[in-house]
Amino acid sequence: MNNHMDGIPANMREAHHRNRAAHDSRFVSYLTRNSFAFVLAGGRGSRLKQLTDWRAKPAVPFAGKFRIIDFTLSNCVNSGIRRIGVATQYKADSLIRHLQRGWSFLDGRFDEFIDLMPAQQQIRESWYEGTADAVFQNLAILRRNNPEFVLVLSGDHIYKMDYGRILAQHVKQQADMTVACVDVPLEDAKGFGVMGVDELGRVTSFVEKPSDPPPMPGHPDRALASMGIYVFNAQFLYEQLIRDADDLRSSHDFGKDIIPYIMPRYRVFAHRFADSCVGTEENTDPYWRDVGTIDAFWEANMELTKVSPELNLYDHEWPIWTHQEQLPPAKFIFDDAERRGVAVDSMVSGGCIISGATVRRSLLFSNVRAHSFALVEDSVILPDVSIGRNAVIKRAIIDRSCEIPDGLVVGVDPEDDRRRFHVSEGGITLVTPEVLGQKVHQLREATQ
Numbered sequence: 001m002n003n004h005m006d007g008i009p010a011n012m013r014e015a016h017h018r019n020r021a022a023h024d025s026r027f028v029s030y031l032t033r034n035s036f037a038f039v040l041a042g043g044r045g046s047r048l049k050q051l052t053d054w055r056a057k058p059a060v061p062f063a064g065k066f067r068i069i070d071f072t073l074s075n076c077v078n079s080g081i082r083r084i085g086v087a088t089q090y091k092a093d094s095l096i097r098h099l100q101r102g103w104s105f106l107d108g109r110f111d112e113f114i115d116l117m118p119a120q121q122q123i124r125e126s127w128y129e130g131t132a133d134a135v136f137q138n139l140a141i142l143r144r145n146n147p148e149f150v151l152v153l154s155g156d157h158i159y160k161m162d163y164g165r166i167l168a169q170h171v172k173q174q175a176d177m178t179v180a181c182v183d184v185p186l187e188d189a190k191g192f193g194v195m196g197v198d199e200l201g202r203v204t205s206f207v208e209k210p211s212d213p214p215p216m217p218g219h220p221d222r223a224l225a226s227m228g229i230y231v232f233n234a235q236f237l238y239e240q241l242i243r244d245a246d247d248l249r250s251s252h253d254f255g256k257d258i259i260p261y262i263m264p265r266y267r268v269f270a271h272r273f274a275d276s277c278v279g280t281e282e283n284t285d286p287y288w289r290d291v292g293t294i295d296a297f298w299e300a301n302m303e304l305t306k307v308s309p310e311l312n313l314y315d316h317e318w319p320i321w322t323h324q325e326q327l328p329p330a331k332f333i334f335d336d337a338e339r340r341g342v343a344v345d346s347m348v349s350g351g352c353i354i355s356g357a358t359v360r361r362s363l364l365f366s367n368v369r370a371h372s373f374a375l376v377e378d379s380v381i382l383p384d385v386s387i388g389r390n391a392v393i394k395r396a397i398i399d400r401s402c403e404i405p406d407g408l409v410v411g412v413d414p415e416d417d418r419r420r421f422h423v424s425e426g427g428i429t430l431v432t433p434e435v436l437g438q439k440v441h442q443l444r445e446a447t448q
Helices: 010-033 046-052 067-078 095-101 131-136 139-145 163-172 186-191 234-245 253-261 294-303 415-420 441-447
Strands: 035-040 085-087 113-118 147-156 176-184 193-197 205-207 222-233 270-271 331-333 341-346 353-355 358-360 376-377 392-394 396-398 430-433
Touching: 010 035, 010 139, 010 163, 035 067, 035 131, 035 163, 046 294, 046 430, 067 085, 067 095, 067 147, 067 163, 085 095, 085 139, 095 113, 131 139, 131 147, 131 253, 139 234, 147 163, 163 176, 163 222, 163 270, 176 186, 176 253, 186 222, 205 253, 205 270, 222 234, 222 253, 234 253, 234 392, 294 396, 376 441, 392 396
Parallel strands: 035 085, 035 147, 085 113, 176 270, 331 353, 341 358, 358 376, 376 392, 396 430
Antiparallel strands: 147 222, 176 222, 193 205, 193 222
């Protein structure tokens, strides 16, 4: 078959492609302008243990200067979706303060905003009872904004995604609902909602956290897992939420109730994350992390200290936005043979002072001070931590505002650590102020 552009001069072909690209861009921008992003950010994340004793999971610090929720919100802004609602519930004070400080740059004069949606018992005398119920209880706000499409997003995953692409696919396939999915090893799929699809990408089955996950067609060792990212036609979503709210047997959850009900009755399609992932190198798996366990949180942070990390934080075309504290540069002092301030294969944030200490393969958040003769290896140190003289910290996560005593040894003797701290299955030691007898979160977390 001949190409329909054969015989057309090169300059005309180039003009055609430019016009088509401009049309596609206008098409996507129309979709994003007429969309509302509803971010679910009320979960505790109990598998993160004491890291979420004083903050919701989306508010947990990540990557040296960000919070987990910054990645979802940055995806919205960078995709052109500037009408955003954030549903909060569990210990939301630090999350709310972060949003107020770091995300107030959206301009209401252009109908850009982030609305906070705490559980207010607007419809019934209960808190949010499930992911679908969180959206249902805010139907009046959604209707007032009159979007054509609603994206329902999780606020506790790390990834970079152009939501315009999933919106474009949703419209082109005339879908009622589109579910973003990522292919994962079959053995890892037990913790996800797993989808079966036909050759057109239409969802034919959906099983929530199956003990025996169904494999992808042609890939017996892989499964299609839901990312907790959904696109709905707005009116269709409203109808389904009202129907589900009236069902006394429902747990009011998208994965457990909404998707299984609508999948055999309406047009539900899968969207491959690989088609909308931003900044992933060719021939590599799209970057998406659920940092919901101590081991996963530690590993995802430690990946960033590698020479070429999979998550590119230096991408000017798709920046990650956050609250930017005004801090002095990191400082390294003393150059004696026995006392040298040095950091190797590490990320060190603003406000840090490495004062005669050695830091290797570690990530230090803002305002960390490591004192003389201290050793930090393979560790994640959250903001405002002070590490005392001669302390040794290995394979550990040190929570915000910890005052590590002089000479404390962590991560060397696992049995000794287990008597004092939480040690994960992967051998990562979590140290929090409370286990050190320092009652600081009650006073400080509310203002951080």
